[in-house]
Structure formats: structure tokens, C-alpha cells
Amino acid sequence: MVNWPEKICALFLEKALAFITEFEAQALLLQLLFLKDSGLSPISWASFESQLNQARGTPLHLPENLPPPSNLFLHWQKLPENFLKDFQAEWHVWEQQQSGFQPIENWIGSFSELINNKTQRRKAGVFYTPRPVVRFLCRETLSTFLKRHQNLSPKTSEALLKAQTLSLDKTQKQALVSALKELKICDPACGGGYLLLGMLAELKSLEKQLLPNHSDYNWSQNIYGIDIDPLAVSVTRWRIWKASKTSAQSAENCKLQIVIGDTLAEGSPWGKDIRFDLWVANPPYLGEKGHQKSFEALKKGSLKGFYQARSDLSYYFFHRVLDWSKPGAIAGFLTTSYLLTSSQGQKLRGDLKERAIIHKITDFHELRLFSGALGQHNLVTVFERGYAPELPVSLNLCIRKGQFKEAALDNLLNQTTSAFIRREMRQDEIFRGPELSMAQPVRLQILDTTLEGILEKIRKQPTRLEDFAQLHQGLVSGADRLTLGHCKKFGIKQPPGSGIFVLDQKKIHSWPIKEHERQLLRPWFKNSDIEPWTAQTQSKNLIIYTDRQALLTPQDRLYQHLEDYYPILAARREVQLGRMPWWQLHWPRQASIFEGPKLVLPQRSQTALAAWNETPWYASADVYFITAQAADNILPWLLAWLNSPLAWLWLSCEGKRKGKLLELYHRPLAQMPVLRPKNEYAAFKSLLAELKAGKRPSLKLEKTLQQIFYAQLKLSQTEQSQLEAAWKNKAV
Structure with a gap:
């Protein structure tokens, strides 16, 4: 269905902008709508001025609503003499042709929406209230x-x-x-x-x-x-x-x-x-x-x-x-x-x-x-x-x-x-x-008296995740792939979606790459590659991992590839500030984060959804990495904790969220209470063995791991049943 008010306003502004500024054109349109609502339809600049004088002292007279100097009438007269007459004639035709033509009062009420599209309003952070x-x-x-x-x-x-x-x-x-x-x-x-x-x-x-x-x-x-x-x-x-x-x-x-x-x-x-x-x-x-x-x-x-x-x-x-x-x-x-x-x-x-x-x-x-x-x-x-x-x-x-x-x-x-x-x-x-x-x-959709009591028991735990582990956000290249915005802004002729730092393995298979370049190519994963307990270990993509120690020369094939996108890469902030060469990653982090034993979590998920990995596994900033502060053997029990109903309850009620999704950012993860097992349970050794074999734990082992935490919190059977029922339903 045609939005006639929006269409008419757009046509009016398009014609007026050939002679006056955007603000002057918008102001003139609003002034004409004010007069038209009161039954006035100026067809010449003389009649327009006369009608403005009649409206003086009321909100119908737009110039009195604007900060001085606001002699808009002189600016409006830059338009051709017949502009107002033609506009009124076109308006009359539109009005005759359209059934259910909206009252002018409705047009004025939604004036900002008529002259600014959704993209413009979103950029300004403006959303008009229903x-x-x-x-x-x-x-x-x-x-x-x-x-x-x-x-x-x-x-x-x-x-x-x-x-x-x-x-x-x-x-x-x-x-x-x-x-x-x-x-x-x-x-x-x-x-x-x-x-x-x-x-x-x-x-x-x-x-x-x-x-x-x-x-x-x-x-x-x-x-x-x-x-x-x-x-x-x-x-x-x-x-x-x-x-x-x-x-x-x-x-x-x-x-x-x-x-x-x-x-x-x-x-x-x-x-x-x-x-x-x-x-x-x-x-x-x-x-x-x-x-x-x-x-x-x-x-x-x-x-x-x-x-x-x-x-x-x-x-x-x-x-x-x-x-x-x-x-x-x-x-x-x-x-x-x-x-x-x-x-x-x-x-x-x-x-x-x-x-x-x-x-x-x-x-x-x-x-x-x-x-x-x-x-x-x-x-x-x-x-x-x-x-x-x-x-x-x-x-x-x-x-x-x-x-x-x-x-x-x-x-x-x-x-x-x-x-x-x-x-x-x-x-x-x-x-x-x-x-x-x-x-x-x-939290009201989750908590009852029983679950509130469990939450309080978790809150009383003396240790936090940051006491045992370090949290890291994934790397930021500043230009993973070419976007349509890049093409328009920088005049790049490559098709949108083409890889810049992130490349398809098949594409570079035939490139004449030297050994020192090949060492810069690392496996690249997405947050969708993370599943509970395990993550995908095979990837079709590689990232050119040019950290602060990397070296490339104009003779290198990877350098030549990146050079095709030089305007984009040179516009990044750290390059503009002279802190890095244009061909390096914007925020590469430390390579050790991505190489050794670690837990990986997507930035947003309905549950904690943590996974174990000990192979090279590079990802963007929408993935968080957890590494051990000391011995790596703490990672299995941290993984079991993060994937437990208890951790879900805490993060759902005390963490950050966007709608039904948990936001697994640095602070809510770092500050969440954790239960460190008091003994070296065989179940954690079994879990580690399964993970190293590339398998997720069996349901029986998952249940055993949960029972270790339940026992440490001294949860009753009723508390356990209600917690697991809420977790299974994912109430929010």
C-alpha cells in the first residue's frame, strides 16, 4: 500500500531542494501544512506572506517558533514564483484520486517520520512512541x-x-x-x-x-x-x-x-x-x-x-x-x-x-x-x-x-x-x-521460593571465576570481509563478502605462499561452531594472523592481497594514530590464548554453552576464551560448572541479558560465583578423557558432575528437581 503522505512529502522536498537548503525546504513544507490545516492555501508569495501575517502570534506562524535570525520567508522566495501554485494544484489532484485521504492534522503529528526514514531515525536514536x-x-x-x-x-x-x-x-x-x-x-x-x-x-x-x-x-x-x-x-x-x-x-x-x-x-x-x-x-x-x-x-x-x-x-x-x-x-x-x-x-x-x-x-x-x-x-x-x-x-x-x-x-x-x-x-x-x-x-519468570533459596546459596560462595581463570575476548581484525558499506565508502570494486583478513582455504590453495606467510594463516571459527562441551575443530576458513610481531613485505602474496583493500585498512583507528602498520590486525590479542587448552563461549546464548578446546582455534570478539591461571586441570571442573543448571540459574537471574539471551561478557562471567570441588573426583578425570577424545560427556557422566555440585551446596531432592525442571524448560 502506498504511503501517500510520505510520498507527497518526498516529492515536495525533492523539488524544493533544487533551490533551497534541506532545513528551509522542510520548514516550508511544515508551514504549508499548518496553513492548509487551518483552511488556507497560498498560491503566490504575496498571498503566502499575507496569510503568515494573519497567523502571527499563533503556532501556525512557523518563523516565530524558530530561533533568531529566522527570516525564512526571504529564503523561501528563492523558489520559482509558480512553486506554491503548482504544489496546491498537485495536492488537489492527489486528494481527488485517493480515497480515505488522511486529515492534515495526522500529517503534522507524524511530520518527523514523514521527512526522515527509519534508517535516519535509528541513527539519531529516535523512536516515536506508539x-x-x-x-x-x-x-x-x-x-x-x-x-x-x-x-x-x-x-x-x-x-x-x-x-x-x-x-x-x-x-x-x-x-x-x-x-x-x-x-x-x-x-x-x-x-x-x-x-x-x-x-x-x-x-x-x-x-x-x-x-x-x-x-x-x-x-x-x-x-x-x-x-x-x-x-x-x-x-x-x-x-x-x-x-x-x-x-x-x-x-x-x-x-x-x-x-x-x-x-x-x-x-x-x-x-x-x-x-x-x-x-x-x-x-x-x-x-x-x-x-x-x-x-x-x-x-x-x-x-x-x-x-x-x-x-x-x-x-x-x-x-x-x-x-x-x-x-x-x-x-x-x-x-x-x-x-x-x-x-x-x-x-x-x-x-x-x-x-x-x-x-x-x-x-x-x-x-x-x-x-x-x-x-x-x-x-x-x-x-x-x-x-x-x-x-x-x-x-x-x-x-x-x-x-x-x-x-x-x-x-x-x-x-x-x-x-x-x-x-x-x-x-x-x-x-x-x-x-x-x-x-x-x-527473574520473576524463573524464581519461586525454592529457586530463590538456591540462588542465595550460590551468592554466599566465597570464590569467583576470576580467582581461578583469565577471560579474554576474541580478536578484532577491523575488516574480516568486504561489506557493501566498504564498497560505497572507499570505492572498492570487489564483490561484497570477499575475504580481507578472513579467507576461504580453497581460494588461497593455489597462491604462491612462502613458508613464513603460511605460518601466519590460522584456523578461523565462528561462535556458531560452539556446542555444549565441545566445539568444531575443522574450519573452511583461515585468518591472516598479523599480530605485532608479524612481518610482511610487498613481495609477499598475502601483502599483495591485503593491498587490494588498503583504503579500508588504512582508515582503522590504530593505523591513523600511527601505532601499527596498515596490514596488521587491529586487536590481535596474544596468540597463546587461541593455541593451548581453553574454554570457549559465544557472547550470547540461552545457556552458558561452554566448550573445551586444546587445538589452534581463532575467533572474533563475539567469542570469549577462558584460560587457566595456573594448572590446566581446573578447566574441566570450570567447564562442568558453566554447563550446569546452577550456573544457568545464576546467569539468568544475576547476569546480563538481551531479551531471552544471556550476554556472556567479561564482567558477568568473571564475577560469577563458582563452586570448586573439594576433592579430585574421578568424574572430572573421566570428563577430561572424553574431551581429549573429541567427545561430549554421556548423560550419566553429566548427571554425576551435577550431583557433585548439588552435594557441595547441600541441595535437597526437592531443590534439585525444581532447578532441573526450570533449566529444562529454559523458562525465559
Whole structure:
């Protein structure tokens, strides 16, 4: 089906860009949509200027929404005289030809989506919030406010927000509306105004329900927003103005309170300090890699104490919201679930522990909220500025999976009993370990009282994996194979997929390779070559292992092969900094990691999935290698531990994850408790013999190994049965 709004906007911008800049063209398109929605259709520059003057002082007049100097009208006049007339004529034809033509108001509401494709929005970390999620976030935030500051019971708050029968007298209702009118509500990254519009709708609904004969308050005076995109701010002002009262006062409120600026910059964007009562936010999800400029100011300003390398931009919005909040202010944030356990989120969690009361964490787990980001796992966190370690935190896990249409998603998010698992913990119990990792709601799908007890027994173990072994990430070549992006950026004429550092053995079989070159060719494996207990030992691929000791000359065949890709290899960071020749691997690691006895694990898996290997086995950074600190004989029992139900339970509940996959990174592995057997059991010798023969252990031997750990933890038969049942089902 043709997306006509998107098609028309694209055609308009394509024609305008021949004469004016991209921003000027986008601004003109938005200005014309504003006027068209109000019934105006300028066909000449004179009529356009006249209509702009009529709209002056309202959000219909775009130049007043932009920072000075913004005399866009002069720039727009670079377009041909008949440009507006032709556009209106084409629009009329489109309108006549298409049935069910969307109202202009809908076009304006989704303006950013119309002018930016999914790839552009993903690069900017911008995902616009679906209506059911807007409603859910606004109601969760308001519900917490009503319970905390208006002493309403959860049942009464829910009834009020869902327009159900209330047991409040007239005095209580009037007092409640008066309290709501005192609120200052802000979105620190308002974009096109979805969340602010949602909050405005909830406030109007509450007023109508509580005082049906007096619902004439202008709620626009309670709404504040900030965004760095001038056109997004213009759209938000216009939408709030239209949704409240299209009066001069509403226009003034929108102009003064919804502003262009950077929440993370220094100083108040409103020109004065304002402290807020309620926040709703879906901040941009933007990692530092590839966006260093966005993080530079953070390292120098008032938020520099919270800076962590490779963190996410969304984390800093939490800090700023706490800075700009009144004591007791309530905030509802929609983010990814990474913030619960991410190593780069440690300072954020520390700030939340010190300055916030977490009221509710809702993990949507395998439910897909954004059609443009299906691999994303989302989280709603509702918190209050304050400190009360004794108060409970409500952990909520959505047990529905997949993607739903809007009506179905709205219905699902209102199913407070059937769609979610719930449990409460104390504030001071949700932060764990030196990184202050927060309790993940996903554990609710695994844990019962019995398994919680087993988890506590594991937690009390005095030793960690890093006490016995060293963990290493696989190597980084910087260019395994040629990609389509390489071809476009560097003008390489080879077909995408061609090997650069990673080569097919058949391809190089006929090459005239000298002996010193042949010694640089090492067997190359993928994380999919790892199975429980054993890994593939035969590979079709080789890697040119040019570490810091390797030597190649222009006369060598491998050098000549790599030279075909010189522009790509020379652009890598370490080469640019003069730290290595262009033909070496970017991060080769130590060859000994890949050569001797070791355990290998994929970076992501539903279980630990560790495997033994003692042959040359080279792999990329999506594989972790475990080597013994001392005697190699510790590796068999470490392998047995990592592949046990006990290790799965720990990593599933206390480790890091992406949806249903465990993230087996350095820190969660290094810091996981391990049970070192107290005796040299024959079972471990049998395991080693099987592994050296290239076999995985029999089911009988696996059971024997598990029993050694069970006995050491003194697990009852009931505990063992429940643990193995959960492990077998892989509940998450």
C-alpha cells in the first residue's frame, strides 16, 4: 500500500531542494501544512506572506517558533514564483484520486517520520512512541503521583484513570483537581509531542470525570517541553495549542514553555530555574560509539561526574531530571532494559540509589513496542526524587511476546493481571554487587521460593571465576570481509563478502605462499561452531594472523592481497594514530590464548554453552576464551560448572541479558560465583578423557558432575528437581 503522505512529502522536498537548503525546504513544507490545516492555501508569495501575517502570534506562524535570525520567508522566495501554485494544484489532484485521504492534522503529528526514514531515525536514536505506550506511560506516572501525594489507594487510582466508578465525595474531587492544576509537567526530549499530548489528554479526562460541569481549565499552562529539533518543537507547540484551546493565551503558553534547547546543556532553556512535579520521557537511545560529538559537552559540564565511556545518551536524562525536580517529583521513563545491568550504567544506578525512590519497573521483555526497532527490549521505570530505602519496588514482567497492532497492544497493556507477573522488593534489595546492577523483572519468570533459596546459596560462595581463570575476548581484525558499506565508502570494486583478513582455504590453495606467510594463516571459527562441551575443530576458513610481531613485505602474496583493500585498512583507528602498520590486525590479542587448552563461549546464548578446546582455534570478539591461571586441570571442573543448571540459574537471574539471551561478557562471567570441588573426583578425570577424545560427556557422566555440585551446596531432592525442571524448560 502506498504511503501517500510520505510520498507527497518526498516529492515536495525533492523539488524544493533544487533551490533551497534541506532545513528551509522542510520548514516550508511544515508551514504549508499548518496553513492548509487551518483552511488556507497560498498560491503566490504575496498571498503566502499575507496569510503568515494573519497567523502571527499563533503556532501556525512557523518563523516565530524558530530561533533568531529566522527570516525564512526571504529564503523561501528563492523558489520559482509558480512553486506554491503548482504544489496546491498537485495536492488537489492527489486528494481527488485517493480515497480515505488522511486529515492534515495526522500529517503534522507524524511530520518527523514523514521527512526522515527509519534508517535516519535509528541513527539519531529516535523512536516515536506508539499511542498505547504513551497512554501506559502517562497513566503509570500519574497513578504513582496520586498514590504518593494524594493518598489514593491503588484501586481508586486505577478506577480514576480508567474512568470507572469512584468512591470520592465532592470535596475530595475538588481538592484533587486543584492539586492537578498546580502541577508542572515536562518532557525533556519532547520530539513531536506524543507524550505531552498524552499527558494533556489524561489531565482533561481526569478533570471531566471529577468535575464534569466545570471542565474548562486551560491545561496548556501546565505543560513544558524541550527538544533540540526546531521543527519538532514547532509541531509540539501546534499540537498542544490545538488540543487545549486555540486562544492567544494557549499560544503564549506554548511559545514560552515548549522551547528549543538541549536538556543536557548548561543552564535553563527557559531562562530561569524551574522545578517540575511530573516528568514523562522517551529519551534518545544513542551510544557513544559513532556519536562522540554528542558526548563531548557531557565530559565538561555539570554532568561530567556521571560520565562513563561507551554509555548511552539516555542515561544522562535521568540525572538532569533529578536535578530539575522538586522533592517528591514523579518521573516515568521509557528506555531499553540495558540500564538495569549495563556496566556503562553503573553511575546512573548509583545516582538512582542515592537520589531516587524506584516505585515501579516494568520489563516488556519479548513484547515488541516499536515496529522500527524489533530487536529492542524496552523498560518503563517510574521513580521519585527522594530517599526511602525501606519502601517497596514493584517489579513487573510482561509475559506476552511478539508485535501487536495498536488496538491489541492497548488492550494488552490494560490487562493488569493476565499479561504481567508481579513481585515486590525493598529499595535496598534491588541494587546488587560492585556495579549496583538492578534486579531484573525477567527473574520473576524463573524464581519461586525454592529457586530463590538456591540462588542465595550460590551468592554466599566465597570464590569467583576470576580467582581461578583469565577471560579474554576474541580478536578484532577491523575488516574480516568486504561489506557493501566498504564498497560505497572507499570505492572498492570487489564483490561484497570477499575475504580481507578472513579467507576461504580453497581460494588461497593455489597462491604462491612462502613458508613464513603460511605460518601466519590460522584456523578461523565462528561462535556458531560452539556446542555444549565441545566445539568444531575443522574450519573452511583461515585468518591472516598479523599480530605485532608479524612481518610482511610487498613481495609477499598475502601483502599483495591485503593491498587490494588498503583504503579500508588504512582508515582503522590504530593505523591513523600511527601505532601499527596498515596490514596488521587491529586487536590481535596474544596468540597463546587461541593455541593451548581453553574454554570457549559465544557472547550470547540461552545457556552458558561452554566448550573445551586444546587445538589452534581463532575467533572474533563475539567469542570469549577462558584460560587457566595456573594448572590446566581446573578447566574441566570450570567447564562442568558453566554447563550446569546452577550456573544457568545464576546467569539468568544475576547476569546480563538481551531479551531471552544471556550476554556472556567479561564482567558477568568473571564475577560469577563458582563452586570448586573439594576433592579430585574421578568424574572430572573421566570428563577430561572424553574431551581429549573429541567427545561430549554421556548423560550419566553429566548427571554425576551435577550431583557433585548439588552435594557441595547441600541441595535437597526437592531443590534439585525444581532447578532441573526450570533449566529444562529454559523458562525465559
